[in-house]
Amino acid sequence: MTEAELTQRVRISLPDAKWLVIGAAVALAAWLSLMPLAFLLWQSFMTPETATAPAQLTFDNYRTAFWSAETLRVFGNSVAFAAGSASLAFVMGTLFAWINERTDTPFKSAFFALSLVPLVIPAILFTVSWILLASPKIGIINIAAQALLGPDLVVANIYSMGGMIFVDGLHQSPLAFLLMTAAFRSMDPSLEEAALMCGATVVQIAWRMTLKLVWPAAAAAFLILFLRAIESFEVPALLGLPIGIEVYTSSIYQAVQTYPSDIGLASSYAAGLLVIASLCVYVQSRTAAEVERFSTVTGKGFRPRVMRIGAWRYLAAVGFIAYLAIVVALPFLVLLWCSLQKFYVAPSMAALNSVSFDAYRAVLGYPVFTGAVWNSLVLSAASATIVVLTTAVLCWIVTRTKLPGRWLLDNLATLPLMFPGLVLGLAIMVCYLKLSVGIYGTLWIMLIAYVTRFMPYGMRYNATSMLGLHKELEESSVMSGASWGMTFWRVVLPLLKPGLIAGWIYVVIVSIRELSSSILLYSPGSEVLSIMIWEYWQNGQYVELSALGVMLILALLVLVMLERFATRRFGIATPAV
Amino acid sequence: MLIVKSLCTEYPGDRGEAVRAARDVSFEVPDGKLFTLLGPSGCGKTTTLRSIAGLETPRSGEVSLHGKVVFSSAAGISVPPYQRNFGMVFQSYAIWPHMSVYQNAAFPLEVRRRKPRRKEISEKVMRVLHAVALDDLAERPATKLSGGQQQRLALARALVMEPQLLLLDEPLSNLDAKLRERMRFELKRMQRELALTTVYVTHDQSEALALSHEIAVMSEGRIVQIASPREIYERPRNQFVADFVGTTNFLDARIIEETGDGRCRAATPIGTLIVRCLDRLRRDEAAIVSVRPEDVELSEQQPEVESQDTVCMGAVDAKAFLGEHLDFQIKIGDIVLLARAHPSLRTPVGDKIFVRLRADKCVALPAASVSGVKA
DSSP, rough: HHHHHHHHHHHHHSOOHHHHHHHHHHHHHHHHHHHHHHHHHTTTTTTOOOOOSSBBBBSHHHHHHHHHHHHHHHHHHHHHHHHHHHHHHHHHHHHHHHHHHHBBOOOOHHHHHHGGGGGGOHHHHHHHHHHHHHHHOOOHHHHHHHHHHHHTOOOOOOSSHEEEEEHHHHHHHHHHHHHHHHHHSOOHHHHHHHHHHOOOHHHHHHHIIHHHHHHHHHHHHHHHHHHHHOOHHHHHHHHGEEEEEEOOOHHHHHEEEEEEEHHHHHHHHHHHHHHHHHHHHOOOOOOOOHHHHOOOOSSSSSOOBBBBTTTHHHHHHHHHHHHHHHIHHHHHHHHHHHTTSOOOOOOHHHHTTTSSSSHHHHHHHHHHHHHHHHHHHHHHHHHHHHHHHHHHHHHHHHHHHOOHHHHHHHHHHHHGGGHHHHHHHHHHHHHHHHHHHOTTHHHHHHHEEEEEHHHHHHHHHHOOOOOOSSHHHHHHHTTTTHHHHIIIIIIIIIHHHHHHHHHHHHHHHHHHHTTTTHHOOOOOOOOOOHHHHHHHHHOOOHHHHHHHHHHHHHHHHHHHHHHHHHHHTTTOOOOOO | OOEEEEEEEEEEEETOEEEEEEEEEEEEEEETTTTEOOOTSSEEEHHHHHHHHHHOOHHHHEEEEEEEEETTTTTTTEEGGGGOEEEOTTTOOOOOOSSSSSHOOOOOOSSSSSOOHHHHHHHHHHHHHTTOOOGGGTBBBBGGGGGGHHHHHHHHHHHTTSEEEEEEESSTTOOHHHHHHHHHHHHHHHHHHOOOOOOESOOOOOHHHHHHHHHEEEEETTTEEEHHHHHHHHHHHSSHHHHSSSSEEEEEEEEEEEEETTTTEEEEETTEEEEETTTTTTOOEEEEEEEEEESEEESSSSOOOOTTTEEEEEEEEEEEEEOOEEEEEEEEEEEEEEEEOTTTTTOTTEEEEEEEGGGEEEEETTOOOOTTTTO
């Protein structure tokens, strides 16, 4: 046997470890993002299975979901709510991003840091805090107004479409702020300077350059906000359902929660929501391409051009402080106040005397609490680890190889981005009920949901750091005699470590906050912290809820600081969404 | 002996079409010799090198070293790069920033299937670090190295594995001019001392001329000429080689007659010249005559004339002082010739000057032999 033949034989008999790992990662991505979708669509054409009648093929679900008298109302509510919330968030976010990036307002860096804080407050806590602030009966604002201006006066009613838009818009505004900050930052200042040198006035530049250049990014940001609002579950569930304002997400929840639960109808609603969401994602990806064409981020040192706005800058600072009060201070303080009471009362001198830590004691002693903390920690750590490592391999394939069809893999891994959390929960529930592999009702099914849901975030974190990794660093390892597995383990992963750590912490944060998927998948024994908050709310235990919420927010804040530290230390741009 | 036989490599372009980067590339490198692939960017030299390394998979062809085939499309053989034991220095050096100098250099030994003992590794690593004068910095993080040190570490990492073949991809292009010149000598000394069979890729002709035993000039994926540095410079096969390697003057010409001894008389815009002639050129054929600027001899007095020299009269059109030499633009009729002279020549602009061209310094080349190259 010649040497050449020997080499060839060895190659055939030993399948490269590379292909095993790549194959496993691809299969996982495909399974996670496609299976639930398939089951969801299948179920949406089925009648409910009962003890007497098996499931049958039907179009009734879609008829009920889209051709009933309710339909138009639900659709109208959803769009009105999403558009309103997105607009509010967009206007506030853009205004403050512009003030922060392009004017000489004082304390800018402090504002920037503080405006990211609301991102960690889970939506359910934010909504609850605004109920405590502005509910017609118990809201502090209304009680204060009644004390001052007379009884029966309701100055703010959070239980209304306006209230829903207000709360959700406020909660999304930090995201808008981040997106628009990025947009203002990625705009090459030399484009404006060139216009300046051409003799254009400041107004002409703002109108003909800044606005035109930032427009694609702004459109993309608005679409993201719209998508997030239409997927939003907590606000419509807590504020909308009690007064009968239903949107898609709350309709899905209702359909599952009624007895017997109507999975088919829920699936049809979900399919409708999915269509809207995928439309948003599609348009958004088109505009994103436009953004890239417009923004020429160069490697050279970037010096933003700052406009002098004179005395206005103090007004801008005051506006910023007011915004932070509404978004951060008020919600947190009201939760803190509430958590220090034995039962909920509006703040007063009398109530100040009855401050106690009973609620904290009650939460810590609650039998479910230890289990929930444990479940949350295990789930978030496990899902973050799986997400980060799997997407590292996927990302490597997408950015480094020339495999045909690698774009498909990229799309596959980012596909879950368009599943609203509730829809994903429903799809996974249906999928593993039908497959009956014995994981329904366990932590495993929630792990699958989390991994699926946060896989796109992992892709973004990894793509950012992988693009900055010179290809020759890997090639030199291969030339040194290291196999693919060895190269990946000893060169690629260590070099990606900063990005991986930041991505890991981020996924941990969003996993702990996760409610809308978990709510359809948990069962006694597999509660997580967000579910515990939800149950406290259902039971009307506001005081315990607040105590748990305060602790959770503080813990998440620590995590966010760690993440910021990791990204700043290693110089990685954080993907905003 | 490294043998590369009719290598063709393609890669997918931006729109998915196949870009043919290396076309029918064949050459041989005897043991211990340094062979250079020289050409402008995009000529396929790096692709050829990466195909030898195994980082690219060629469409067809064969690569063998010491009689062992590492790639052959016909036999369906492709040894993965990590089993080839070729040392490679990359253009960016690819020093791993998460490791120390020592760890970088030890990596090739540590990932061996049969890992040597720790002591043996450290001996080998320190020996090679000593050779590149980095042994004092062994424990330093690799990110704390200067450009020249990184380059030497990259070389050490390639040498520590005692490679059968050393591949160098523009290893000096990221250094500043002074350092580049020093490293050029350093590299040459090491290669000669270790007698390592080496393939060197560069776009810098002076680097290629200074280092190589043999040079292959590449253009558009093909090898245009393989020859020793002196021959490449003095006897370029065609206009592309003459133009790319060094600076040169081109004169449109027509062959009048062959005068034997590889010479012929050619009619050019500056008069009839006796030039060195490639055998392919026939009587009455259109040609291009190439004269290096340093071979355009200038003098203020009438120079001595030997039998085959040509002397004509020109005027100084412009000149530029470059320190070690002086560039003159000499106008003869409508033609402007670039001449490189010793800085002591101080003829003012506008003055008459004598130009002497020696027959064996003028080379007649086939006209428009490479498509797309400007005359």
